[in-house]
Each structure stands twice: as structure tokens, then as C-alpha cells.
Amino acid sequence: xxxxxxxxxxxxxxxxxxxxxxxxxxxxxxxxxxxxxxxxxxxxxxxxxxxxxxxxxxxxxxxxxxxxxxxxxxxxxxxxxxxxxxxxxxxxxxxxxxxxxxxxxxxxx
Amino acid sequence: xxxxxxxxxxxxxxxxxxxxxxxxxxxxxxxxxxxxxxxxxxxxxxxxxxxxxxxxxxxxxxxxxxxxxxxxxxxxxxxxxxxxxxxxxxxxxxxxxxxxxxxxxxxxxxx
Numbered sequence: 001x002x003x004x005x006x007x008x009x010x011x012x013x014x015x016x017x018x019x020x021x022x023x024x025x026x027x028x029x030x031x032x033x034x035x036x037x038x039x040x041x042x043x044x045x046x047x048x049x050x051x052x053x054x055x056x057x058x059x060x061x062x063x064x065x066x067x068x069x070x071x072x073x074x075x076x077x078x079x080x081x082x083x084x085x086x087x088x089x090x091x092x093x094x095x096x097x098x099x100x101x102x103x104x105x106x107x108x109x
Numbered sequence: 110x111x112x113x114x115x116x117x118x119x120x121x122x123x124x125x126x127x128x129x130x131x132x133x134x135x136x137x138x139x140x141x142x143x144x145x146x147x148x149x150x151x152x153x154x155x156x157x158x159x160x161x162x163x164x165x166x167x168x169x170x171x172x173x174x175x176x177x178x179x180x181x182x183x184x185x186x187x188x189x190x191x192x193x194x195x196x197x198x199x200x201x202x203x204x205x206x207x208x209x210x211x212x213x214x215x216x217x218x219x220x
Contacts, residue, residue, distance in 0.1 A: 008149065032207040043113075043199055043211035044152070051207060088151065092206055095140065095159055101151035
């Protein structure tokens with residue numbers, strides 16, 4: 001079993017839809033939870049981070065962590081074509097960063 | 110600020126050749142990292158450096174060596190390249206555990 005599991009997609013949604021991206025993990029030592037966005041042929045860029053169970057909101061993005069279920073989610077409201085990218089979840093304890101394989105999202109105009 | 114820069118952007122090697130990938134950051138971060146990204150595998154940590162003068166192995170260190178030249182620079186060396194090392198290589202840096210800043214990547218092909 002991989003430490004971090006993520007559905008690779010691809011996921012296609014119409015513009016304006018609510019998008020839900022998810023990851024599960026097996027290592028209860030993970031303390032920090034992050035979401036990165038990666039456009040084609042670019043480096044990943046940090047979208048959101050959190051280190052506690054619950055929700056964290058930033059504009060159209062909401063990150064949700066459920067440590068009891070070892071499950072994290074990223075919700076995108078009012079999705080835009082510019083949101084089309086690969087979304088990577090990442091987790092960390094100490095210097096041990098572990099990334100999910102990424103979900104490729106396409107938002108269709 | 111340039112952030113994290115990497116050179117070269119692209120490289121083609123023949124099996125057995127050596128090369129060094131260069132990374133530099135201008136954000137005064139203590140920690141720096143090298144990852145490789147392969148389709149369906151996500152980012153996998155090769156080596157990291159928690160501070161100047163220290164380096165540690167990550168998940169996939171075999172076939173690679175690193176040097177933390179100073180606080181700004183962290184290089185990755187392939188001594189004898191193999192086709193299995195064909196990948197996109199990313200350098201990253203950070204100063205807090207909940208975020209990393211990534212460079213634009215180096216696309217390496219080993220024939």
C-alpha cells in the first residue's frame with residue numbers, strides 16, 4: 001500500500017462546477033497537509049496548507065482534513081478554465097515530504 | 110526575487126555519461142530538496158539538505174549524489190546515467206515544514 005493514494009483522473013467538469021479532489025494516507029505520523037497545483041511543464045506551486053483536522057478556506061478553495069479517517073480533500077468552487085491543471089496532495093512529518101501522484105483536472109468553458 | 114532557479118532546462122545524455130543539475134534559491138531558506146517526477150508516480154524525494162553542510166537520502170537516492178555548496182546552492186550529480194533516470198527533476202526549498210517552493214524543473218532524457 002502506498003503511503004498516499006490519489007485518484008489520477010482525468011477529471012473533466014463544466015465551468016462553474018464544484019470540484020472535489022481527495023487523498024487518503026496510511027501514516028498517522030503526518031503532521032502537515034498541503035495541496036499543490038501544477039500547470040503543464042511547470043513546477044508545482046503551493047495552494048493551501050493545514051496541520052489540523054477541519055476546514056480551511058481561501059477564496060474559492062477549501063482544504064479539509066479528517067485525521068481520524070486519514071482523508072484530505074480540496075474543494076474548488078465556481079471552477080474556471082484557468083483551474084485546469086494537475087493537483088497534488090502532499091504530507092509531511094519532519095523533513096519527510098510525501099506526494100500523491102496528482103489528479104489531472106480539466107474545466108471546460 | 111527569482112525564487113528557485115534550475116539549470117539546465119533540458120538535457121539529453123547517453124547511457125554512462127555524467128552530469129550535474131544546478132539549483133539555487135534566493136529566499137534565504139535553510140532546507141533544500143531534489144525530487145524526480147515520473148508519470149503516475151508523483152514526486153519522489155531523492156535527497157534533501159536540512160541546512161548548509163548536511164545532506165540526507167530520500168526515497169530514491171541510488172545513482173545520485175548531491176552537494177550543498179552553500180546556503181543558496183544545492184546540486185545533483187548523476188555519475189553514470191541510465192535510461193531509468195529519464196525523468197523531470199525538481200529542486201525545492203523551504204524554511205517552514207508546511208510549504209515548499211519549487212523550481213521550473215529540468216527535463217532529462219537518457220538514451
